[in-house]
Every structure is written in structure tokens, then in C-alpha cells.
Amino acid sequence: MILAGVAILLVGMSNLGNGFKSFSGGLLEKILKKSTDTRVKSIAFGTITTILMQSSTLVSVISISFLGAGLITLAQGIGIVFGANLGNSAGSWLIVGLTKINISTLAIPLVVSGALLGFQKDSVLKGLGSVFIGIGFFFLGVDYIKSGFESYKEIMDLSKFNFTGMKGVLIFVALGAITTGIVQSSHATIAIIISALISNQITYENALAATLGTSVGGVVTAVVASLSTNLDGKKLAVANCIFNFTIALIVIVLFPFFVNLVNLVADILGIENIALKTALFHTLFNLVAVILISMFVGQIVAFLDRVIKEPKNRDTDRPLYLNNNILEYPDTAIEALQKESEHLYNNAYAMIAHTIGFNRSDIRSKESFDFIVENKKWFSGSVDLDYLYRQKIKVLFDAIMEFSTKAQLYADDEAKVHRIFSFKLASRNITEATKNLKIIQGNMKVYANSTNKYLADEYNEMRKDMGELLRSIEKLKLMKDESVHLILQNLKGAEKLLKEKDYSAFHRVETLITENKISVTNGTSILNDSAFMAQIAINLIEAVVIIFAKDEYSEEIKQD
Template sequence: MLKQIITPLLFLFFAWFVVSNNDAKTIIAGIAIFLIGMHYMESGFKLFSGGALETVLQKFTSTTPRAIGTGFLATSVVQSSSLVSVIIISFLSAELMGLTSAVGVVFGSNIGTTTTAWLVSSLGLKIKIAQYALPMLIFGVIMQFSKHNSYKGLGSVLIGLGFIFLGISYMKEGFETLKEGLNLAEYAMAGYLGVFVYILFGATATVVIQSSSATMAIIITALATGQIDYINALSLAIGANVGTTVTAVLGSLASNKNGKRLAVAHLIFNMITGLLAVVFIYQLKDLVDSLAPLLSIREDDFAMKLALFHTIFNILGVVAVAPFIKILVNFLETLFCTKEKGRGKPKYLTDEVMEIPASALESIRKETIHLYDKSIEAIVHAMNLHRKEIFSDQNVQDVVEKSNLPFDINIDEVYHQEIKNLYSEILHYSSRSQSFMDEEGNNRVYELKLTARNIIEMVKDIRELQRNLNFFTKSNNWFMIHEYNKLREELVTIFREIEQMRHSSDDSTEIMTHIGVLKEKGNDNEISMSKNIDMLIRDNKIDSKMASSLINDMGFTYSISKKLLKTASVLWVKDQEIIELGDEYEY
């Protein structure tokens, strides 16, 4: 009730403040325009890069230094640490990246985010950027009408830059006119009390605005117009760094365990960095003063010096924390450990992954493998076999002959309780994620959906086969027992071969050739078995009822075998071109 009254009242007060105070209005409008610019830049780069950013982040993060470097470069280019974080969390969830690499990218991203301060202090304040902002907006909007995503993305980046420049210009103008009536520099506080008070201001401002870049833009423009003292500006910058972790932690509350772990890593890193910066603030200030001439920064150019300070203390944080990255990762892995999900529940399909096509595809593939494993377990048990024996070195014939006692398994129950639900989740998630993908991605998802359907059909096929298998393996007709064992051998061989392929390091061509050979042999075996059945009928070894059951079950067996091989090619052959070559290869 109180909340319902206080929120509108606060909003009304804020509205009155904005309308009645001309200078504040200009500054706040500048912040708002700047934030819109950041938003456009982020979505523009996402569209413009067309998956390139994801590829870079995935491929160049194998070692910690590489991960830090990639995090720095990616954030510097896209000017958004939150976009980089979203991609990293999705990669972690899809297991495309390890936690150590992800933490490395977060460290690098923290250095990368300091480039905003350089952009504002150099371009933003040195030249009349508002003049460039308007043409950028015009061309950005024109490019939005293009049908190409790359044009549209570039248009959004231009609009974003235009708004950022315009926002800085408004902020600068606001602070300059504000100075005529009110000089905030009069409230400057010296010593460590001032440092702590201004850190608190910086952190609060960042939590309220939800963007450390925007806070840095305000600090730099205020500093450039002489509204704040240099040492207080340094404290505000430290505060902005601390405040951004609060934003990250709040944002991670609705995230999965990976998002939460990264937010904790971010929090620990920024707290240590902040602490170091506070302890050594005066030494860092001196370091900046001595480095500034080397970078051609004028002695009185405090805005550029602040940008340099911001970069230096973040690098210092990385240097201090990076050697302990393994300890940090070990600690993070102990956090947010959830119990294994219930039976029939997906393991990899999380919403955080959905909007990043590469991660979404990998998650769907992994979940389809999960469905495959569950289904194979059910199929193997329905054939009265154990997976342990199937995947051992034992002779296939021996394995089959030894396992002839029916298992206590209700395949219908397993299907409805575990497999069907997982299949439905894959279909639902795939359809939702397809809207974020291009044509190629959509085709791949479609292929994975068909594979999931194939797996389900295999379970249905085995349901039919199980009944006769249990009936005839208990019969007195040795020929029927022998023929059913041959059907089981056929499937056990395929299971074993696929399991080996799955864990082999062979290239796609070799795996696809192997699958082709298995298809060919299956074809030969089917013909040979048909001939054998004909012979058994002619020799009166089996009656017509037995023959019809056997022929039907042979159909089910070879249907499962073909589906197994098709599934293996989609799930474990990495090269799409090779899959297509094998796809055409039908017998």
C-alpha cells in the first residue's frame, strides 16, 4: 500500500524537479539520450556482427591471457560489457566455454569498459560532437529501412553513436550553465572522508542509472566543466566501478547458476579492484601524472587523466586477481549447486541461452543427445540387455546369447514419464529459439527436431518388437530364438559402433564414411535375413504366424538401425557439408 503511494509521489516530485529546473533538465535529458545511445549501440552490434562476436568469444578464449584480451577487445568494440556478459553466460550454460575462460573474459571486459571514458574525454569533449551526431542519426535511420541485417545493424550503431554524442553534448551544456548559478566544486571534500563520500555517490548513481558508462560520462563532463574536483572525480570513478557490480548482482538474481557465478566473480573482482584503488588512490594519481605526458595528455586535461586513471586501476585489478583465477573458479564452482533435475526434465535448455544462436543450437544438440541416451537406455532394457555389456569388449554374439531373461521394464511407462516430456521440451524450446536465428540456424534446428522425432519413433518401434521378443525367446523353437538373437545382434553392433564414433577423434569424413558402411552392411544383412526366413518357411522350421511376426520385427529392427545411423550423423558429424553428402547416400 505504502509502495503504491510512495512510487507515484516520488515520480511526481522528480517530474516537478525536471520541469522546474532548467539546468537539471538539460543534464538529465543528456543522460537519458546517452542511455538510449548505449541501447542502440548494443542491439546494433548484435545485428551487425551477425554471430561474429559470438565466434570470436568462443574461439579466442582458450587460455586466461587470451580470454582477458578477447574480453577487453570485444567490450571496447561493442562498448557494452552487458552484451558480452549475456553471451558469456549463454556459452557457459551451453557448455561451449569453461568457467575459467568466462571469468577471464569478465576481467578483460572490465578493462574494455574503460574505453567509454576515453571516448567521452577525447572525442566527446574535444570536438563539437553534436555537429556529427545529427548526420549520424540521419544516416542511421535511412539504413534502418534496408532489408539487410548488416545495414540495419550498422544503422543502429550510427544512431547509437549519434545519441551518445548528443547526450554528452547536452550533459556538457547542462553542467556549463549550471556552473553560472551553482558551483558544485564548492562542495569538494578533501582527504579520505571525501574519497569515501564520493565513492558512495558514484556507486549510488550507477545503481540508479544502471550503467557505469553513463556515470563515467557524467563524471567526465562535470569534471571538464570544473563542477567537481579532480580527486573527487577519481573517487566517483571508483564508486562507479563498485556500483556496476550491484547492477550485475541484481541482474543475476533471475539468472541461472552460471549467471550468478559470473556475477559473484564480477563482484569479487570489482571489490578487490576498488579496495586497491582506494588504498593507493594518491599513488595512482601520481602515476597518472607521470604517465600523462608520455600519452600527450596535457597537465590540465583532467578528463583525459581520469580516463587514464580508470584504465590503470582496472588493469591493476586484473594483475592482482588474475594469478588467483583458479582458486576463484574453484570457489565459484561450489556456489549455487542445484540438485540434479528430475527425470524427464531438460538439462541444457535455459532461457539465458535462447537469444544467442550458437549457444541455443549447442544446447538443443546436447539436449537431443540427452534424449538419445535416455531412449537408448530404454531400448536396450527392452531388448533384455545391459548397457554395460553392450559397450564392453565382449563378443556381440555372446552378449546377446547370455542375456535372454526378460527385464522388468514397462516401456510405455518409461516413454510417458521420461522420454515424451523431454521431447516436448526440446520441441517447445527449439521453436522459440528459431525466431532468433537466421536461415542456416533454422535449418539446423529443424534437422535436430527431426532427429528428436526419429529417437522417439525408435522407442515406439522397440515397444512393438519387445512383445514378440519376450514371447519367442522363451519358446521351444530354436530357429525363432536364433533369428531374434540375430536381430538383437544387429542393433547391439550399431549401438557399439555409434558409441565408439561418438568418442572418437576421427574427422567428419571418416565418421560419415563409417556410417555409410554400416548402412551398406545393414542393407546386406536385411536381404540375407529375408532369404533365411524364406528358407525357414520352405523347410517348415517356422509356421506362417511365426514368419509374419519375424518379418514385421525385422522391419522394426532395420527401421531402428537406420534411424540410429541418421541420428548419429546429425549429432556427431560436425561438418554440415559432410552430413549433406551422407544424407543423399540412401540405400
């Protein structure tokens, strides 16, 4: 019966989490942006969200995923997970309250109502049904666990296995941590602890120690979730460990003091029930931890930045923002795709810059490209474009295609489906642009440095045109939202100019050949490479318009 109770409670927690996800509709993401800009707000957001969802693990996993997607900063994420630990203690009060009433009278109507709502077509009603079922199963699970312990005490008295002193504290902290790590739910473990306590199977102090252990074991799920996210996600998981391990160590060392503190506060509040005192203990040590450790968030961030770094000499790039945990949040998935597409563009930008003989510092500078071409030599190193394509482009393109295909399944309206699909087009255009670099690489370096001035001028004009385009895109990335629309319109208009310029190259080449200034072979090379350069530029423009366009321009892009 105890095991059945744990199973039912876990099913309830799963339904509760899925219910909140199904009708968030981007609300959680919007609240995150507006409600986590200060440390206090971040902690409050984590606390309130956890109280509503009744799962600090879920809030921590969501925070890690949103941080990985670049939606929040590391400091904001740390504030949220600190608050989530505090909000998690509300579950202890709920569980204690449930042990004092006939829970089935509440649970059955909730489960029945949830099942009926689950058959509705409306996603909000379905989500509400999942929440009702989750709460109902949560209630039933607690009831089964309580009944199981009440039956078990007639068969065997576990109280004889209780330990006193520091030995008892360490043993029951470990038991609480291990149980929570196995069942992946601190609420399930708390339900077991409270039920065992009111059945006199464990002592009051052992119950407090085991409750402390749930905070330690609760980090397991967040740590596992961080394995599939980027570096910042891993840092947040470590910050969560720092929070829980630090307060656990402090409470263990000062355990008698905390017991006295709980008893003192309980006397002030008029609380005599030992189960309620256990819930009070859960709240107090998390509150102390939030007050104490939140003062060192800046130092924690600096420590994590210093200690956790990307491995050196790692040639193969990897996605920085894509994480399957955010697929169920379409708005966040779209932001992640936008950032990852920009990451892909940045890799392509570096390859294109080197192919046309410019350093990235040249492109970002204010010097004219006429001056750069005249006064700076082509860099001496060679670039293996095939290798860079495999290591820096294709791996990201594949990841974007896979993630966007999955994300479309969760999109809840046509505009979001189209926006997600557009990133496939953008990443394909960038990938095609880098493929064409190999074709022009050899001629570009040889002919731009040719002793034949006319031949060199033609190739240097191609270099300068591409350099100007890359410089415009770099400026675009730094512009404010209100200026972006105009620049995007200009870039789209540039496509026509590129095609016209490619066409005019025929007349220039024809004249140069007629005047014997270049050979016919040189002329055909200019025409071919000019066409390839124009196509690379067009691919880049089409990709950039998608990546940097805001939602209000989506209909316009759709028509294009």
C-alpha cells in the same frame, strides 16, 4: 536534460550493440574459436571487442551465452570477461574527450547517415546504419548530460554534499554501483560522473570512488543474463563478480595509495586535467585487477566447479545449451542445437540400453554381445519408460522445437535454415524411437529369458543387433572429422539391411512355427517386436546422421 541525456545514451548503446550483431555473420564465433585458446588471447579478445562495441556488459552477456552453448571453455570465458572490464575503461577516455568539443556537429551527421542506411535492404548496410545511429546518440547523450549539469549548478550547488575520507569513498562507490545497476550501463554512469566533475558538482576523489562503483554495478546485467543459461554460464557470471568485487575491495582498502598512483602516472604522462585523471584511474585499477587476478584463473575455475553444482535428485532434465541470448548468432545457435540434440540422444541411448537389458558399460566395452548375453544376467531393476519419457525426452524435445523455430528467423541463408530445421527432424526421430520402447519392453525381458531356446534366441538376436548399433554410434562420437563421413554413409546403408532383416524374419518364424518350436502367438510377437526394433534403429540412424554430420555433408543430407 540530464535524464534525457541518459535515455538518449542508452538508446545509442542499444543501437550500437544491435548494429554489431546484425552484420557479425558468424565472424564473432569464428574469432572466438581461434583467438581464445590461451589466457592472454582471451583477455586480449575481451579487451578489443569491448573497445569496438563500447559495452563490457554486451561482451559479458555474449560470453555467458557462448559458454552456455559450449562454444568456449569456462577458463576462456573468464579471460574474456576480465578483458572486457579492462576494455570498458576506454569509454571513460572517449566520454572525457566528448565533453571538450561541440558534439552536435559530429552527432547529427552520424544519426542522419545511420537513418538513411537503415532504409536499405542489405543487412550489412542496415547494421552499419545502426552503428552510426548508436554512436550519434551516444555523442548526443553525453552532450545532454554535460549541458544538464552545467545548468543545474546555477540552481543548486551539489558540492556541499561531498564527503571526505573513507566515508566519502564508501558512499560514492555505493552511488556509482546503484546508478549503474539501475540504468544498466556503466558508460551512462561514467558520463554523469565526468559531467558532474567538470561542473564542480563533485570532488575529484568522490568521482574516483563513484567510477570504481560502476564496475561493481556493472555485474547486474551479466548476473541476470546467467539466470537463463546453464551451469557454466552461471559460473562465468560469478567469476565476473569475483573480479569486480575483489578489485573494488582492494582499491577501497588502499584508496589513498591508488589516488597517489594515479597522480604519479598522470605526472609522468603530463596529464593535468582531473577528468582525464578519472579516466586514467578507471584504466589503472582494471589493469591491476587483470594482472593480479588472471594469475588465479585455474584456482577460480576449481573453486567454481567445487561450489556451484547441479542440484541433487533432480529428476526432470533441462536443456544444457539452449539460450535465447544466442538466437541472433546463427552459427552459435546451430552448434547449441547440435549439442542439445546429442544431449537428447544420450538420454534416449540410456533408455534403449536398459530396455534391451544392457548396461551402458556393456555397450561401450570391447566384449562381444554373444559373450555378454551368455554370461551377464539381465539387470534386476525395473524401468518406468513413461516416466523417463516425460522427464528426460519430451522436455528436451519441446525445448529444441521452440528454440529451433526461433533460430530460423535469424538465419541469414538457406543452408543455415535447413541445418536448423534438420535438428527438428533429428529430435523428432529420437522421440519417436523412445515412444516405441514401451511397446517392446515387456516381451523383450520375458522372452529373452524364456526357457524356450528358440524364442529366447530370436529376442536375443534383436538385443545384439540393437547393441551393435548403439556401440557403433558411441564409437562415432569419438571419431575424428575425417572418419565421420564414411561411418555416416555406412549407417545410412544399414537402413536397407535392417528392412531386409525384418523381412527375412517372416521366413524364420514360419519355419519355427511349422516345426512346432514356437507357438503362433510367439511368432506374431517376434514379428511385431522385430518390426518395432527395426523402426527404432532406423529412427536412431536418421537422427544420428543429422546430428553428427558436418556442414560439408548438409547438401547430401538435404537430398536424403
